[in-house]
Amino acid sequence: MAQKLRVLLASRSPEALSALSAGLAGARDVAFSTRLISNGHTDPLFGLQPVPDVLVLRFDAESLAELAALSDTNPDSRPPLIVVGPAGSPEAMRLAVRSGARDFLVEPVNSAELVAALQRLRDEPRRGSAPAAKAEVTVVLGAAGGVGTSFVACNLAHALATETDAPTLLMDLDFNAAPLASFLDLVPERGLLQAMAEVEFLDEHALPGYVTKHRSGLHLMGAPSKSVVVMKNFDAKRFAALMEVVSASYRHVVVDASHGIDDLGLTTLGMARTVVLVVQQSVVQLKQAARLLRVLHGEIGIVDDRILVVVNRHLKRSTVGLEDIRRTLARERVAVFPNQYQTVLASIDGGAPVLELDRSSPVAKAIIELQREVSGAPRPERTSLLRRALPMFSGD
Numbered sequence: 415m416a417q418k419l420r421v422l423l424a425s426r427s428p429e430a431l432s433a434l435s436a437g438l439a440g441a442r443d444v445a446f447s448t449r450l451i452s453n454g455h456t457d458p459l460f461g462l463q464p465v466p467d468v469l470v471l472r473f474d475a476e477s478l479a480e481l482a483a484l485s486d487t488n489p490d491s492r493p494p495l496i497v498v499g500p501a502g503s504p505e506a507m508r509l510a511v512r513s514g515a516r517d518f519l520v521e522p523v524n525s526a527e528l529v530a531a532l533q534r535l536r537d538e539p540r541r542g543s544a545p546a547a548k549a550e551v552t553v554v555l556g557a558a559g560g561v562g563t564s565f566v567a568c569n570l571a572h573a574l575a576t577e578t579d580a581p582t583l584l585m586d587l588d589f590n591a592a593p594l595a596s597f598l599d600l601v602p603e604r605g606l607l608q609a610m611a612e613v614e615f616l617d618e619h620a621l622p623g624y625v626t627k628h629r630s631g632l633h634l635m636g637a638p639s640k641s642v643v644v645m646k647n648f649d650a651k652r653f654a655a656l657m658e659v660v661s662a663s664y665r666h667v668v669v670d671a672s673h674g675i676d677d678l679g680l681t682t683l684g685m686a687r688t689v690v691l692v693v694q695q696s697v698v699q700l701k702q703a704a705r706l707l708r709v710l711h712g713e714i715g716i717v718d719d720r721i722l723v724v725v726n727r728h729l730k731r732s733t734v735g736l737e738d739i740r741r742t743l744a745r746e747r748v749a750v751f752p753n754q755y756q757t758v759l760a761s762i763d764g765g766a767p768v769l770e771l772d773r774s775s776p777v778a779k780a781i782i783e784l785q786r787e788v789s790g791a792p793r794p795e796r797t798s799l800l801r802r803a804l805p806m807f808s809g810d
Contacts, residue, residue, distance in 0.1 A: 418445040419536050424458035424480070425472035426451045429690075434472060434498065437525040444532060448798075457485040459492060466493055468535055471527075472521075473506055475501040481509040485715065489514030494535050498523055507650060507677060511684030512715050518651050552788055553669045553686045557693040557703035562726040563672035564753070565758065566586075566692050566784075568597045571668035572767040572784035574794040575632035580665035583625065586636025588673050589643040594636050595626070599765025602626040605637030606656075610648070613655045618663045630767070633664070650677035656669070657685060664787070675709070683714055688788050689721045693743075695734040700742045707743060722787060729754040749784050752776045759798075 421444055423434045439445050447466070449458060452543055458471055468570045469492070473481050484495060497510045501520045506581040510518050554570065557685045564586075568581045571584035584595040585606065595602055602625075609616060609624040616624070624631040627756035669686075671679045681752045683689065689710060705721070710716040723743055725736065739748055754777045761768045769777045 418443055419532060419533060420464075420467045421470060422449060422458070422466040423447070423450055423704050424449045426474055426477060426480075427472065430472045430498075434444070434470065434523070434528065437523065440525065441529050441532070443536075443551070443706050444529070445749045446686070451480060456480050456764075457487075458484075464536070468496065469493045470496045470498060470532075475495065475503055478506055478509055481506060481513060485509045485512035487697075496535075498528075498529055502724075504677070508684075508714060511654075512682055514684075518654075518809055549664045549667045550641075550687045550789070551657075551661065551667045551669065551682060551685045552688045552690060553671050553682045554692065555675070555679075556672045557691060557699045557706060558696075559672075560646070561692045561694050561699065562751075562758075563692045564593050564597065564670050565669035565762065566724055566726060567668055568594050568691065569768050569781045570631050570690070570762075570784055570788065571666070572598075572628070572630055573769060573781050574666045574789060575628075575670065576769060578628050578666070578780060578787050581633070581663070582631075582666040582668070583635060583664045585660070585669045585682075586634070587665060587671050587678055588636070588667060589639045590638045592638040594634060594670060596765060597762060598628050598632070598634060598767070600626045602634065602637035606635050606708065607637070607639055607643070609635065609656055610652045613652050613692070615660070615727060616659045618658065618659070619736060620806055621656075621659060621663050623680045624665040631772070635660075636670075648678060650681055653678050654681050657681060661685065680714065683710075686716070687720065689716055690724055690784075690788070691721060692724045692726050693739070694726055695729060695732040695739070697734060700734065700739060704742055705706070720750060722783065724749040724751060726751045727755075727758075729753050743800050749780070751780045751788065751792045785808060787790065 415720060423431055423446055425431050428450060435448060438444050438537060442559060449459060458469060458480055471480055495513060495515045495778060497515045498516045498519045499506055519531060521525060554563055554567035568584060571582055575582035586592050589607055604624050625635045627633055669682045671682060691703060693699050715749060723745050725739060725748050735747060754775060757772055757775050757777055761771050767782055772778055
């Protein structure tokens with residue numbers, strides 16, 4: 415007889431625990447216990463032996479202490495987490511993402527929905543003899559609109575695909591404009607919207623039907639919608655499920671989140687190994703970048719060494735210099751993309767990444783340096799003259 419899945423139901427509400435218990439009463443392959451959280455430790459697992467296979471935490475909208483406590487721990491050090499609670503709480507969603515929750519069930523939760531979520535966790539180890547390697551996710555954000563976020567994301571992804579020769583996906587979160595298709599001279603038939611709509615049927619075999627392949631080997635997931643899309647109408651749970659499929663199928667995933675931080679952006683930030691913040695030499699943009707860094711650190715919990723600042727279209731003679739940027743953003747090193755208007759314009763208008771258009775240009779070399787920083791590849795030794803000629807990282 416197969417061993418039953420040991421599940422702990424935890425909540426501050428006795429009524430909620432009763433409802434969840436009733437939902438699992440008929441599940442023959444689940445053995446559950448309950449824990450009523452009262453004043454004291456906010457960790458639902460504190461002092462618990464044996465540790466369950468799955469933790470189901472029901473949160474109250476007025477009290478997120480338990481979610482906050484779990485978000486400060488390493489998900490690999492505790493059982494998989496399923497979060498249950500009322501809809502409409504961006505803070506709860508943010509903490510759930512940070513805590514590595516595998517599912518977010520909105521109340522009222524019916525029995526079939528809860529059992530299905532547990533079944534998905536039970537089945538995960540059976541998908542292969544070893545767990546699939548997770549992609550290294552890089553999220554590219556802009557301090558403001560028009561700073562070149564999509565240009566940086568597109569060319570970084572292209573460099574990762576060509577320089578590392580590893581499976582790489584570029585994801586465009588702008589459903590309405592989807593500019594990355596034009597940057598790569600591609601005409602996608604299906605993309606992110608369709609993948610989210612059919613995520614229940616997606617696996618590594620079906621996923622290629624929702625991406626468009628560039629001649630370099632880079633894959634793009636992004637196609638302009640035929641009608642206006644309102645971001646608030648999207649189900650972040652479906653997007654999180656899609657990201658799980660994607661992260662098991664690629665070595666690198668670069669997400670263009672130039673539209674800002676919303677539920678989809680929060681999901682990718684929760685999975686991100688690296689966050690690239692693009693800024694230009696402007697006092698206003700520096701203030702916006704400083705505020706965004708505070709949000710990334712204080713509210714989302716991104717640690718400092720995972721954030722790379724890119725100064726795009728750098729001009730040596732500017733009222734805002736690199737020293738000003740380093741001081742304002744508390745950065746010892748910033749990445750620098752030189753201002754090469756003609757090369758960049760030819761790249762965008764021609765639908766050709768810079769590395770294909772002019773690999774010897776300073777901006778192409780800057781892209782390669784950023785790719786090495788993101789992928790962790792060792793940088794070749796360079797002479798001091800070349801360092802002065804190509805100051806990609808101003809802290810060098």
